[in-house]
Amino acid sequence: MDDEQLMRGRVYGADHDDPDPGPRRGREYRELVAGPLDGLLxxxxxxxxxxxxxxxxxxxxxxxxxxxxxxxxxxxAGDPLRWDWAGDLP
Structure with a gap:
C-alpha cells in the first residue's frame, strides 16, 4: 500500500463525526482486510x-x-502490513 492509499484510510476507533478520521503522521498502522472492519486502519x-x-x-x-x-x-503471511480477518468472538 503506498502513502496516498494509506492516507485515505479511516482509523479504527476514530469517532464517526471526526472531521479528520485518517492516519496521523508519526504513527504506525496495519490495514484490516475482510470481515466487519474491512478497509480500516x-x-x-x-x-x-x-x-x-x-x-x-x-x-x-x-x-x-x-x-x-x-x-x-x-x-x-508474506505481507504483515495487512491483517486478515480470522473470525468473530462473543
Missing part, C-alpha cells in the same frame, strides 16, 4: 513484535455478535 504504534505477530481481537458493534463482540485479525 489499526494504529499499532508502540506494540511489541510479539503483539504484532499475535494480531488483535477488536471490539466492534457490527460483527457477528453485535455489541460486545470482537473481530479477530491476524497478520497476513
Amino acid at each position: 489499526l494504529d499499532v504504534t508502540g506494540r511489541s513484535a510479539e503483539e504484532l505477530r499475535d494480531g488483535a481481537a477488536l471490539p466492534t458493534e457490527i460483527g457477528a455478535y453485535g455489541g460486545g463482540g470482537r473481530a479477530c485479525y491476524r497478520p497476513r
Whole structure:
C-alpha cells in the first residue's frame, strides 16, 4: 500500500463525526482486510513484535455478535502490513 492509499484510510476507533478520521503522521498502522472492519486502519504504534505477530481481537458493534463482540485479525503471511480477518468472538 503506498502513502496516498494509506492516507485515505479511516482509523479504527476514530469517532464517526471526526472531521479528520485518517492516519496521523508519526504513527504506525496495519490495514484490516475482510470481515466487519474491512478497509480500516489499526494504529499499532508502540506494540511489541510479539503483539504484532499475535494480531488483535477488536471490539466492534457490527460483527457477528453485535455489541460486545470482537473481530479477530491476524497478520497476513508474506505481507504483515495487512491483517486478515480470522473470525468473530462473543
